[in-house]
Amino acid sequence: MGVRSTAKKNAPWWAHYAYRKLYYLPRDFPAAFSFIFHRTKSGASRRARFAFVRACYKISYHVDCPHTEHEIIAIARAILDLGADVSGVIVEAGAFHGGSTAKLSLAAALCGRRLAVFDSFEGMPENNETHGKSIYRREHHFPKGSHAVPLEEVKGNVERYGAAGACEFHKGFFEKTMPDFKTPVAAACINVDLTQSTKTCLKYLYPLVSRGGIIFSQDAHFPWIIALLSDENFWRDELGVAKPAMDDLGHAKLVAIHPAIYPTIGPAAHP
Numbered sequence: 001m002g003v004r005s006t007a008k009k010n011a012p013w014w015a016h017y018a019y020r021k022l023y024y025l026p027r028d029f030p031a032a033f034s035f036i037f038h039r040t041k042s043g044a045s046r047r048a049r050f051a052f053v054r055a056c057y058k059i060s061y062h063v064d065c066p067h068t069e070h071e072i073i074a075i076a077r078a079i080l081d082l083g084a085d086v087s088g089v090i091v092e093a094g095a096f097h098g099g100s101t102a103k104l105s106l107a108a109a110l111c112g113r114r115l116a117v118f119d120s121f122e123g124m125p126e127n128n129e130t131h132g133k134s135i136y137r138r139e140h141h142f143p144k145g146s147h148a149v150p151l152e153e154v155k156g157n158v159e160r161y162g163a164a165g166a167c168e169f170h171k172g173f174f175e176k177t178m179p180d181f182k183t184p185v186a187a188a189c190i191n192v193d194l195t196q197s198t199k200t201c202l203k204y205l206y207p208l209v210s211r212g213g214i215i216f217s218q219d220a221h222f223p224w225i226i227a228l229l230s231d232e233n234f235w236r237d238e239l240g241v242a243k244p245a246m247d248d249l250g251h252a253k254l255v256a257i258h259p260a261i262y263p264t265i266g267p268a269a270h271p
Helices: 003-010 013-037 046-062 069-080 099-110 151-161 174-180 195-208 223-230 232-239
Strands: 089-093 115-119 167-171 185-190 209-217 255-258
Touching (some): 046 069, 046 099, 046 151, 089 099, 099 115, 099 151, 099 167, 115 151, 115 174, 151 167, 195 223, 195 232
Parallel strands (some): 089 115, 089 185, 115 167
16 A cells, blocks of 8 residues: 555544645645636626635535545636536536535536536446556556445535535436436536446537537546547547547546537537
């Protein structure tokens, strides 16, 4: 077991939290500062944006959040920058304990949008994928049932720390719940760890993204997800589009996907 894993297992939570915040401060602080003082199309006040950042730190202290503050702030900034001309809801695929759900619900509430949350709430589906080290050289494996968090726990965390009134929950594996989802999407946040789950999310969500909308993958530190997103054949054969532009693919955990050419077939037309 490495030093990082040993410290995480044995250190008290407040110490681990403080370590993470100090470690990521060089990236978190500039992102938070820019978010607070950058005017957004949503019209959210500086005070409201400051309150959002403060809430993110509070949520991270009380809920296990695998993301960093600069990652979630980057997503929130993009959501607030969409503007009224980009129609649709915010979608989260993969909720874990609901930390990101609570934060995204606050971002959705700031710009008057709904947050649609998709998760099995039973952990990972059956899969035979081979996993291993991320680009940060840490081991990751996702057997069936791993990362299972009950819906009641996620809802409870959102009710305590987020904007529960902005949320709707879709319980079940993606291939069962997403085909019936027909609502236009302004932004989607995919954090699902598996290649098969990422494929499913993109298959059903990409055709719903409104012009000017955006998709985030929070799994782009995994070589198997990098390979999928880099695969021109996947985009062409399964989605009917050329591989879209992406930010920092292969270099960062959070990658923004910018749809520019939309499928000629799919569950939704694009306004």
